[in-house]
Amino acid sequence: MDQHYALVYKCLQNDRKAQSELYQLFAGKMFAVCMRYASDYDTASDILQDGFVKVFNALSKFGFDGSVEGWIRRIMVNTAIDYFRKASKLHVMTDIDEVEVADSGSDHFLSKMASEEIIAVIQKLPQGYRTVLNMYVLEDYSHKEISEMLGISEGTSKSQLARAKALLATQLKNSELGYGRSEKIR
């Protein structure tokens, strides 16, 4: 039994204190999720707000059969997808044949970077790339699930992921070079 079930029960009784506690418990993690999906801080804030409103309104639908965090995370991801779908910012059209291969050694640069920096690099990716990358790599969705959720083909999902990784590697290299330069100057 999840240790947060009691908190959810209290929230279901409109306990303001419990609602605050639940928010404080997961807001940090969920804001990081929102920042990964969004292109800027304000958009991430909007997604977080909408997501938590959905969480509190849908608490009665929580089945008490899984982790509370996982449930809230799924709601956040869906909220982010809905947000960009409404804003027509999801452009995932590239076919798998056109995928470029990511440069090798990007993991090396990545491991040296702070999480905030990585998020900043991810935020620079196109919305479609960013979404697929987040869903596949960090949320563990399969290409089939991604294709269903985004309304695209599995092939497109795969190509988007490959492109996202290639672009990410390039950007990481650039930021590493910049970082190296700044180190040398210093």
Place this chain on the structure above:
Amino acid sequence: MEDQKKLDKVLRAKLKDFEMAPPPMLFDQIIKQVNPPVQKLVPVWYRRPQMQRIAASFTILAVAATVVLSELRESAAPATRSNLAQFDTLASDRRDNRLQDLELRAEQLASEQKQEIKDLVQPQAVTARLVSVEAQTAQPNNTRETIEEMNLRQLQPLKSRTAQMPLMAKAPAIVQESPQYAEGPSGVIPALIKSYGVLSNADLFAIAKEKFQDFKTKEHYVSFNLGSLEIGQTIQLSKPENLDEN
């Protein structure tokens, strides 16, 4: 491919459980959306100015209608009162007629009985004689004892007495002692009172007072049942004080 997997692994390690400080005061905005404050019930005419005008005109109409209706009622009232007065007059006329009929009938009966009494009884017996049943049965008719004699003989021990006499009638009546209070040997003592020609209850009380003069002691309590024998009506009057006063 290996590089791809490594990249995924590093990304997960760096970002999977990463936390960032959410914007301040965001929770308050969320809670406002989740639990919207309950709106106070405000009458519609407070919210919309045009409704104020409509409400005001309704109020004026209601006041005007009340005034007009009250005036209409006032104008209708005299007619009703006159009708009532007319009805009262008719009712009193009917009552008077009925009383006149009753009086005529009573007079008729009285005169008939007076004649019979004249034929049967001595002239001095006609003037108020109360005779006990015991006395009637034990003694011959022409030697009935007077009420004074009866009081002296039997009724003095009684603590309560009831006289039943005709109400506004000239017909014969029965004067009766209450048997339940009688301590004397005779018990019920009815007596036939001949017609006195009385016209009112006051006259009857006067006669009763005269006849029960001897009962006006501290120990005795006298009450009268006044009723017309002809119509079977009986009125209970318990006024020993009145008798004392009179």
